[in-house]
Amino acid sequence: MSLLPAFPDPSAAPSAGDRRRQHVLRAARACFSRHGFHGASMGRICAEAAMSPGALYRYFPSKDAIIEAIAEEERVGAQACMAAMAGPGPLVERMTAVAMDYLRGARDPESGGLMVEICSESLRNTAVGMRFHEIEGEVRSTFREALLAAQASGEIAADLDLDAVMTIIFGIGDGLLLRLQLQPDFDLERIAPYLRSVLVGLLRPTAP
Amino acid sequence: MSLLPAFPDPSAAPSAGDRRRQHVLRAARACFSRHGFHGASMGRICAEAAMSPGALYRYFPSKDAIIEAIAEEERVGAQACMAAMAGPGPLVERMTAVAMDYLRGARDPESGGLMVEICSESLRNTAVGMRFHEIEGEVRSTFREALLAAQASGEIAADLDLDAVMTIIFGIGDGLLLRLQLQPDFDLERIAPYLRSVLVGLLRPTAP
Numbered sequence: 001m002s003l004l005p006a007f008p009d010p011s012a013a014p015s016a017g018d019r020r021r022q023h024v025l026r027a028a029r030a031c032f033s034r035h036g037f038h039g040a041s042m043g044r045i046c047a048e049a050a051m052s053p054g055a056l057y058r059y060f061p062s063k064d065a066i067i068e069a070i071a072e073e074e075r076v077g078a079q080a081c082m083a084a085m086a087g088p089g090p091l092v093e094r095m096t097a098v099a100m101d102y103l104r105g106a107r108d109p110e111s112g113g114l115m116v117e118i119c120s121e122s123l124r125n126t127a128v129g130m131r132f133h134e135i136e137g138e139v140r141s142t143f144r145e146a147l148l149a150a151q152a153s154g155e156i157a158a159d160l161d162l163d164a165v166m167t168i169i170f171g172i173g174d175g176l177l178l179r180l181q182l183q184p185d186f187d188l189e190r191i192a193p194y195l196r197s198v199l200v201g202l203l204r205p206t207a208p
Numbered sequence: 209m210s211l212l213p214a215f216p217d218p219s220a221a222p223s224a225g226d227r228r229r230q231h232v233l234r235a236a237r238a239c240f241s242r243h244g245f246h247g248a249s250m251g252r253i254c255a256e257a258a259m260s261p262g263a264l265y266r267y268f269p270s271k272d273a274i275i276e277a278i279a280e281e282e283r284v285g286a287q288a289c290m291a292a293m294a295g296p297g298p299l300v301e302r303m304t305a306v307a308m309d310y311l312r313g314a315r316d317p318e319s320g321g322l323m324v325e326i327c328s329e330s331l332r333n334t335a336v337g338m339r340f341h342e343i344e345g346e347v348r349s350t351f352r353e354a355l356l357a358a359q360a361s362g363e364i365a366a367d368l369d370l371d372a373v374m375t376i377i378f379g380i381g382d383g384l385l386l387r388l389q390l391q392p393d394f395d396l397e398r399i400a401p402y403l404r405s406v407l408v409g410l411l412r413p414t415a416p
Contacts, residue, residue: 034332109331116328123321123389124242133390164398167387168380168406175383179375181331182341190372194410198376201409202402 021059024049025073028066033113037067037121037128067128075135077105082142091150092205095169096196103176103188112181115174140166150203157204165202172198229267232257233281236274241321245275245329245336275336283343285313290350299358300413303377304404311384311396320389323382348374358411365412373410380406 014022027049031040042063046056060066084098106112121129143166150156172195180188222230235257239248250271254264268274292306314320329337351374358364380403388396 113328113331116324116331119386119390120321120324120328123317123324161398161402163394164402167391167394167399168384168402171383171387172376172380173383174386175379175381176376178327178382179379182327183375186371186375190369191375194369194372194376197409197412198406199409201405201407204405 017059021069024051024056024059025066025069029070029114030110032067032070032117033110036117037126068131071131071135074132075138078135078139079142082139082146085143085146090205091146091155092196092199092203095199096192099173099176099195100188100192102173103180103191106177107180107188109181109184112177115177119174136170140170143169147203150205155205160203168202169199225267229277232259232264232267233274233277237278237322238318240275240278240325241318244325245334276339279339279343282340283346286343286347287350290347290354293351293354298413299354299363300404300407300411303407304400307381307384307403308396308400310381311388311399314385315388315396317389317392320385323385327382344378348378351377355411358413363413368411376410377407 024045028040028045031044031048034040035044040063042053042056045063045066046053049056060069081098081102084101085094087094106115118129118132122133123129144162147156147160147162147165151158151160151162176191176195180186232253236248236253239253239256242248243252248271250261250264253271253274254261257264268277289306289310292309293302295302314323326337326340330341331337352370355364355368355370355373359366359368384399384403388394
């Protein structure tokens with residue numbers, strides 16, 4: 001739920017230009033996923049998008065501009081994810097639903113590959129890594145607020161060490177995303193009840 | 209508990225040759241972690257180990273031989289890990305202890321970086337990736353046996369979908385390892401009680 005691959009932006013109705021832009025970003029994601037952020041040249045991205053450099057540069061003047069656009073997509077996706085968590089119903093159910101949506105959306109090999117590349121950049125403290133780290137910081141603070149509110153209302157245990165809990169939750173999100181990439185034939189839906197059990201064990205919600 | 213960085217081999221008392229070999233492997237791990245398996249040349253490994261190519265080639269004739277030796281270290285480490293899980297006491301306590309040992313051992317940035325590189329290789333189905341995938345297969349089958357035995361003895365819930373449970377457990381292992389790399393100042397020990405809660409939620413052990 002953090003170093004996230006694409007979440008579709010729900011505010012749709014794109015123009016032809018938007019669609020071309022989207023097309024370039026999808027091609028770029030595929031290239032970054034396969035060759036890394038450094039290994040994927042603008043030439044490679046053009047080839048993947050089946051566009052001439054001239055056509056592509058009309059949408060993005062540089063590789064950095066493409067990376068920034070992907071980061072922005074991630075930010076929008078992460079916000080949508082967090083908004084879904086703010087909905088009605090017990091926190092554990094909402095968290096399970098959001099996590100399953102996230103994992104479903106990240107099922108394709110390219111998203112998983114991109115996530116590994118983002119991790120690698122984050123571990124190396126590169127500019128790309130820092131940009132994604134910043135987005136993660138936003139997600140983390142929204143997440144903390146949701147947990148604090150649930151503690152205040154007595155919905156989950158009041159004595160939780162929230163930093164430890166969030167490290168585990170984010171770790172589960174990242175790890176499952178990777179795992180599911182490594183097991184492409186595994187039926188993701190089998191995970192849901194166990195994810196719920198894990199959250200119940202971790203957060204100790206009060207019975208409804 | 210899977211795509212693992214180094215676990216120290218407990219059967220010690222190394223010779224001078226063994227120590228030189230270890231020194232090369234440590235240098236190689238650092239290079240692979242920083243530059244990837246493809247990006248790290250033998251020249252780079254020599255520089256990191258502060259050895260001449262002639263001296264290094266006496267221990268390892270090729271980069272593939274180094275990678276194979278690292279894979280073998282991982283296999284030995286994974287077996288030690290699995291042996292620890294077969295000890296006495298409740299399964300959830302043993303699993304928590306083994307997981308914490310694993311995470312402590314993987315705390316240094318190089319192990320974490322190496323793990324990301326191994327993931328990346330596994331996702332790309334390279335020869336290196338397949339070798340580590342094979343090791344993971346061994347760990348996975350030992351793990352399954354431990355869970356089956358605990359189910360048979362009534363120690364954990366009998367109706368668990370073991371594939372789903374193992375995917376989550378391995379996902380947590382990988383994910384926490386990554387997370388802890390991204391949060392180097394976080395006190396790992398704060399994780400332990402929550403890891404235990406997660407396993408209790410997941411496996412539903414019977415009260416002792």
